[in-house]
Amino acid sequence: AQSVTQLDSHVSVSEGTPVLLRCNYSSSYSPSLFWYVQHPNKGLQLLLKYTSAATLVKGINGFEAEFKKSETSFHLTKPSAHMSDAAEYFCVVRGYNNNDMRFGAGTRLTVKP
Amino acid sequence: ETGVTQTPRHLVMGMTNKKSLKCEQHLGHNAMYWYKQSAKKPLELMFVYSLEERVENNSVPSRFSPECPNSSHLFLHLHTLQPEDSALYLCASSLQGTGYGYTFGSGTRLTVV
Numbered sequence: 001a002q003s004v005t006q007l008d009s010h011v012s013v014s015e016g017t018p019v020l021l022r023c024n025y026s027s028s029y030s031p032s033l034f035w036y037v038q039h040p041n042k043g044l045q046l047l048l049k050y051t052s053a054a055t056l057v058k059g060i061n062g063f064e065a066e067f068k069k070s071e072t073s074f075h076l077t078k079p080s081a082h083m084s085d086a087a088e089y090f091c092v093v094r095g096y097n098n099n100d101m102r103f104g105a106g107t108r109l110t111v112k113p
Numbered sequence: 114e115t116g117v118t119q120t121p122r123h124l125v126m127g128m129t130n131k132k133s134l135k136c137e138q139h140l141g142h143n144a145m146y147w148y149k150q151s152a153k154k155p156l157e158l159m160f161v162y163s164l165e166e167r168v169e170n171n172s173v174p175s176r177f178s179p180e181c182p183n184s185s186h187l188f189l190h191l192h193t194l195q196p197e198d199s200a201l202y203l204c205a206s207s208l209q210g211t212g213y214g215y216t217f218g219s220g221t222r223l224t225v226v
Contacts, residue, residue, distance in 0.1 A: 043217035
């Protein structure tokens with residue numbers, strides 16, 4: 001079975017400082033992993049995905065994530081936070097097929113001026 | 114726009130009303146999904162349609178009734194809802210057999226009064 005745990009429900013950073021959103025996963029398969037972002041009253045937008053190619057994945061808006069099999073982690077990072085990054089972020093693991101996607105509980109990112 | 118369009122964006126309905134939510138995609142995807150997103154709760158998968166056939170119904174109450182007339186359109190018919198059904202309802206689509214994940218619509222914010 002697949003599952004994800006987002007280790008922080010809320011992260012607060014100052015504008016211009018690094019962002020780290022943590023995600024651990026469990027999967028019976030060679031996992032595909034995703035990060036989505038959701039701005040208030042909007043749908044979820046794909047930030048980046050890992051599908052067994054390079055372990056360091058670059059996404060949109062300067063975000064990247066590193067797949068670490070030994071640690072079963074897929075943490076999301078950004079070198080410098082921008083006010084527009086304030087949103088909810090979801091880590092997702094894909095199981096056998098696209099009908100088996102498990103979402104984390106989400107991490108709310110606050111960016112202070 | 115993501116390529117997945119949901120209408121209406123906002124809906125207020127009484128408990129005795131009947132209404133429908135609509136989702137439309139022209140991405141060439143062959144699977145569509147309804148998710149429920151309530152405050153302080155993880156995303157809940159409600160229905161999955163793959164190749165226009167329902168493949169999963171996660172014990173959703175019968176007051177929610179999905180319909181998928183073709184691979185581009187998905188409906189969620191609502192009747193005699195309860196206040197606890199107030200939530201953001203998200204539609205997503207994907208291409209089965211690929212690892213590209215979901216494309217989400219912007220959601221319908223439903224309020225049951």
